[in-house]
Amino acid sequence: MQTNLTDPFGRTVEYLRLSVTDRCDLRCFYCLPDDYRDFSEPEEWLTFAEIERIIGAFAALGVRRVRITGGEPLVRKNLPALVKRLAAIPDIEDLSLSTNAVALARHAAALQQAGISRINVSLDSLHAERFREITHGKLDRVLNGLMAAKRVGFAPIKINMVVMQGVNDDEIENMVEFCIEHEFTLRLIETMPIGDTGRNATSHYLDLQRIKDRLARRYTLIPGLMPGGGPARYLQIAGTRLNIGFITPVSQHFCETCNRVRLAVDGTLYLCLGQEHKFEFRPLLRAGISDADLQDAVRHAITLKPERHEFSDKPGQVVRFMSMTGG
Numbered sequence: 001m002q003t004n005l006t007d008p009f010g011r012t013v014e015y016l017r018l019s020v021t022d023r024c025d026l027r028c029f030y031c032l033p034d035d036y037r038d039f040s041e042p043e044e045w046l047t048f049a050e051i052e053r054i055i056g057a058f059a060a061l062g063v064r065r066v067r068i069t070g071g072e073p074l075v076r077k078n079l080p081a082l083v084k085r086l087a088a089i090p091d092i093e094d095l096s097l098s099t100n101a102v103a104l105a106r107h108a109a110a111l112q113q114a115g116i117s118r119i120n121v122s123l124d125s126l127h128a129e130r131f132r133e134i135t136h137g138k139l140d141r142v143l144n145g146l147m148a149a150k151r152v153g154f155a156p157i158k159i160n161m162v163v164m165q166g167v168n169d170d171e172i173e174n175m176v177e178f179c180i181e182h183e184f185t186l187r188l189i190e191t192m193p194i195g196d197t198g199r200n201a202t203s204h205y206l207d208l209q210r211i212k213d214r215l216a217r218r219y220t221l222i223p224g225l226m227p228g229g230g231p232a233r234y235l236q237i238a239g240t241r242l243n244i245g246f247i248t249p250v251s252q253h254f255c256e257t258c259n260r261v262r263l264a265v266d267g268t269l270y271l272c273l274g275q276e277h278k279f280e281f282r283p284l285l286r287a288g289i290s291d292a293d294l295q296d297a298v299r300h301a302i303t304l305k306p307e308r309h310e311f312s313d314k315p316g317q318v319v320r321f322m323s324m325t326g327g
């Protein structure tokens with residue numbers, strides 16, 4: 001019996017992103033339309049027991065790392081209770097969380113006690129007014145959340161910054177200094193053509209190679225190393241402990257090493273961020289599928305993984321919103 005998940009292109013899938021809600025308390029302009037209301041209904045959401053079951057099936061087949069995401073995961077009620085259940089699954093070695101940190105001050109300690117080991121926080125600007133324009137949210141809440149995460153001892157804390165030309169590309173050096181001061185890791189992300197938010201986000205796309213060259217003129221950059229095995233390529237600023245990750249899905253895609261799949265809150269497994277290939281698990285779970293058949297279904301789903309996204313070849317092809325897939 002095959003006990004790992006290998007797709008038709010020879011890639012082993014060992015990482016799952018779990019979206020626990022498609023809702024969000026922010027409206028980042030590259031992610032969700034301003035007035036978006038077309039969210040899934042509670043009866044469509046996988047329950048904690050269903051999530052536990054399906055993650056158990058993935059774990060039995062070799063998935064070792066799970067990142068909880070959304071939408072904004074902290075808007076799902078009782079999230080620490082779910083974390084506790086997932087942390088108890090044998091073979092899940094790494095349970096992490098991506099959040100906008102709006103509600104993190106309240107939940108940081110409980111999440112850590114429940115078993116979250118690492119945390120990523122989205123932060124695109126350190127100017128309150130600009131932050132509000134990008135996200136419609138309040139910067140001070142995010143900063144409070146970040147500091148609470150630091151206090152309870154999450155380390156490393158990674159800051160995800162979507163770099164947008166003419167929006168926040170003048171802030172990268174500020175963000176570098178902020179991350180050095182607080183011992184955060186910085187990850188710069190290219191804007192992806194995902195979901196048409198009606199706010200023309202992709203016109204702000206910026207090739208991160210240009211940012212790398214700009215930083216190299218100001219700082220001495222040396223190869224960096226970060227655990228996690230993700231798509232970021234890291235450089236360290238010499239003389240500091242700061243690692244800067246460059247995530248370049250558009251300018252230099254990393255599909256040949258893609259080791260992940262994404263489970264949406266409604267039980268749909270998306271095999272690629274930029275393609276429509278998917279498999280529905282909710283009907284199977286609600287029809288009382290056996291553990292053995294569930295594992296067979298997982299194996300089958302992985303055979304549907306496409307070779308690559310086509311952000312550059314078909315820039316006009318936008319798929320569902322990032323908040324729906326689980327970024």
Ligand SMILES: C[S@@+](CC[C@H](N)C(=O)[O-])C[C@H]1O[C@@H](n2cnc3c(N)ncnc32)[C@H](O)[C@@H]1O
Binds near residue numbers: 073099
């Ligand atoms: C969809 S969010 C979900 C988790 C959480 N709400 C957050 O913001 O961290 C995950 C990540 O996707 C990124 N993201 C969303 N839309 C994007 C886009 N069009 N291009 C690049 N990154 C995007 C966000 O910046 C965030 O870092």
Ligand code: SF4
Binds near residue numbers: 322
């Ligand atoms: S990027 Fe995260 S915080 Fe921003 S709207 Fe999307 S899900 Fe919400």
